[in-house]
Amino acid sequence: MKHDLDRRSFVIAGASAAAAALAGCAGSPTNVTPQPTNTTYDVIVVGAGAAGIGAARTIASYGRSVLLLEAQDRAGGRARCDNTTFSEVPFDLGAQFFGHVRSGNPLYAVAQSLGLQLVDFTTVPTVTYLGAVPAPQSAMASFVATAGGIITQMLVQGALIADPAGDYPVADITDSYAGDTYYENAVGVTVLTETGALPSASSTLDLFNFTQASPAPFLTPGDSFVVKTGMGNFIASLANGLPMLTNVTVSRISSAASGVTVETTNGTYHGNAIVVTTSTGVLGAGGIEFSPVLPTVTSDAIAGLPLGVIYKSALGFSRNVFPFTGMTIVTQLSSAPAITYFANFWGANIVEFLADADLAIQIEGMSRSGQIAYLLGRLEQNFPGASAAFDGRFTASNWASNRYTVGSYSHAKVGMSQARTTLRQSVGNKLFFAGEATAVGGDITLLQGAYNAGIAAAVGALRAIGVAVSVSDHRPEVVNIEW
Numbered sequence: 167m168k169h170d171l172d173r174r175s176f177v178i179a180g181a182s183a184a185a186a187a188l189a190g191c192a193g194s195p196t197n198v199t200p201q202p203t204n205t206t207y208d209v210i211v212v213g214a215g216a217a218g219i220g221a222a223r224t225i226a227s228y229g230r231s232v233l234l235l236e237a238q239d240r241a242g243g244r245a246r247c248d249n250t251t252f253s254e255v256p257f258d259l260g261a262q263f264f265g266h267v268r269s270g271n272p273l274y275a276v277a278q279s280l281g282l283q284l285v286d287f288t289t290v291p292t293v294t295y296l297g298a299v300p301a302p303q304s305a306m307a308s309f310v311a312t313a314g315g316i317i318t319q320m321l322v323q324g325a326l327i328a329d330p331a332g333d334y335p336v337a338d339i340t341d342s343y344a345g346d347t348y349y350e351n352a353v354g355v356t357v358l359t360e361t362g363a364l365p366s367a368s369s370t371l372d373l374f375n376f377t378q379a380s381p382a383p384f385l386t387p388g389d390s391f392v393v394k395t396g397m398g399n400f401i402a403s404l405a406n407g408l409p410m411l412t413n414v415t416v417s418r419i420s421s422a423a424s425g426v427t428v429e430t431t432n433g434t435y436h437g438n439a440i441v442v443t444t445s446t447g448v449l450g451a452g453g454i455e456f457s458p459v460l461p462t463v464t465s466d467a468i469a470g471l472p473l474g475v476i477y478k479s480a481l482g483f484s485r486n487v488f489p490f491t492g493m494t495i496v497t498q499l500s501s502a503p504a505i506t507y508f509a510n511f512w513g514a515n516i517v518e519f520l521a522d523a524d525l526a527i528q529i530e531g532m533s534r535s536g537q538i539a540y541l542l543g544r545l546e547q548n549f550p551g552a553s554a555a556f557d558g559r560f561t562a563s564n565w566a567s568n569r570y571t572v573g574s575y576s577h578a579k580v581g582m583s584q585a586r587t588t589l590r591q592s593v594g595n596k597l598f599f600a601g602e603a604t605a606v607g608g609d610i611t612l613l614q615g616a617y618n619a620g621i622a623a624a625v626g627a628l629r630a631i632g633v634a635v636s637v638s639d640h641r642p643e644v645v646n647i648e649w
């Protein structure tokens with residue numbers, strides 16, 4: 167058991183050292199770039215997001231050869247900073263929060279050890295606007311009552327679903343609140359932000375698993391933190407020093423007599439085992455071909471975990487357009503689908519916007535000028551005259567249309583919450599899926615869930631190639647599916 171802890175400490179310490187080298191200035195990590203050779207790697211890892219980084223670090227920590235293949239031009243995956251649009255501060259187009267910190271978040275621990283500037287989200291002031299004025303107490307009370315009612319029902323009803331087969335859509339819970347004035351806002355904060363999908367498409371059991379781990383993450387002191395130097399920069403920095411190839415897209419993975427053959431845009435590689443961390447959006451869209459085709463139980467699990475969509479963007483202004491100073495979270499109460507923004511983002515004249523599900527898809531589908539006009543219009547509803555100070559700076563995410571993500575994060579289809587566990591099972595004792603969709607417990611969809619799932623898959627892969635690994639707390643399911 168001592169060895170377990172030592173090994174895990176080693177992985178975390180290694181991550182700390184790598185991050186220290188690049189904290190706050192990631193984007194072009196100085197990784198080793200192996201060329202295609204006849205080498206057979208112990209383990210090949212596909213995708214350099216949080217899961218792939220967790221997997222590759224674990225394999226390297228056992229002294230085994232590993233190759234990390236990444237399709238995009240950077241590490242980090244769905245944690246990604248725009249470091250150029252705003253000179254004042256990096257802007258996270260993807261993951262932004264260290265979540266569920268109170269129940270243990272290894273990435274937060276690394277960031278803390280590096281002395282990164284971390285801010286408890288509950289210390290960031292929040293205001294709620296109804297039209298051009300702060301929302302009156304009565305409106306706030308109405309909104310809070312609806313949101314509180316949905317969460318309470320979710321926790322009560324979710325606990326009653328003993329068998330995943332008895333699962334039902336979250337809409338069965340939220341629909342009973344549809345007549346409430348601020349129903350759209352309440353559904354936004356209780357369902358859409360967590361799943362990126364509408365209540366009709368979301369599994370009550372899956373959302374219950376997430377919600378019960380932390381029912382009010384943004385209201386609980388010490389549970390959610392933001393980092394000024396950017397989450398995307400931090401996660402990318404954890405890949406520093408790993409043997410990684412960027413701009414290499416994996417197109418086909420074949421089972422070979424011994425191990426796997428991996429065809430890519432940079433040639434063919436061979437591994438004794440493989441960890442695949444691409445999103446279930448990518449896998450579900452056929453982004454990687456498998457030969458032989460994946461077992462039905464595995465492909466059904468992938469299909470059961472589609473990605474919802476979260477849209478993030480930021481606009482720059484020539485002056486403070488708000489009647490307050492300092493970073494402030496603005497909730498816009500309205501009967502339209504909710505939009506939330508960070509006013510005075512990290513004290514700069516920048517506004518961050520967040521939208522979920524269908525609204526996210528709608529805005530992402532607009533042209534650049536259309537997105538700007540839409541966002542300024544929503545801002546004008548609360549702060550008339552603000553748009554006149556827009557200075558032309560704009561950045562936005564494209565998670566739905568990005569072929570390397572095909573969405574933002576996974577949600578289980580109704581009745582499919584167990585698909586996350588199924589996807590962790592080894593396939594042919596050589597293929598191991600990881601990533602946020604395979605996270606377990608309350609960490610589904612989150613960075614630390616992806617990172618831990620990467621470690622779990624690496625442990626499976628190491629065991630499969632005969633390495634004695636005694637880590638028990640990240641152990642993937644022992645079931646092996648024939649391939």
Ligand SMILES: Cc1cc2nc3c(=O)[nH]c(=O)nc-3n(C[C@H](O)[C@H](O)[C@H](O)COP(=O)(O)OP(=O)(O)OC[C@H]3O[C@@H](n4cnc5c(N)ncnc54)[C@H](O)[C@@H]3O)c2cc1C
Binds near residue numbers: 235236414444574
């Ligand atoms: C808008 C948004 C906000 C979020 N907010 C938070 C938050 O605040 N806190 C939090 O904890 N989580 C948040 N998340 C979720 C978090 O970002 C993800 O859970 C996590 O980044 C997923 O990591 P991953 O390694 O599983 O997948 P990814 O990060 O998607 O990594 C997979 C990698 O595989 C690569 N790839 C894809 N196809 C191929 C191929 N064919 N060949 C080679 N490489 C390929 C991709 O380019 C990618 O780099 C957010 C996500 C989004 C999109």
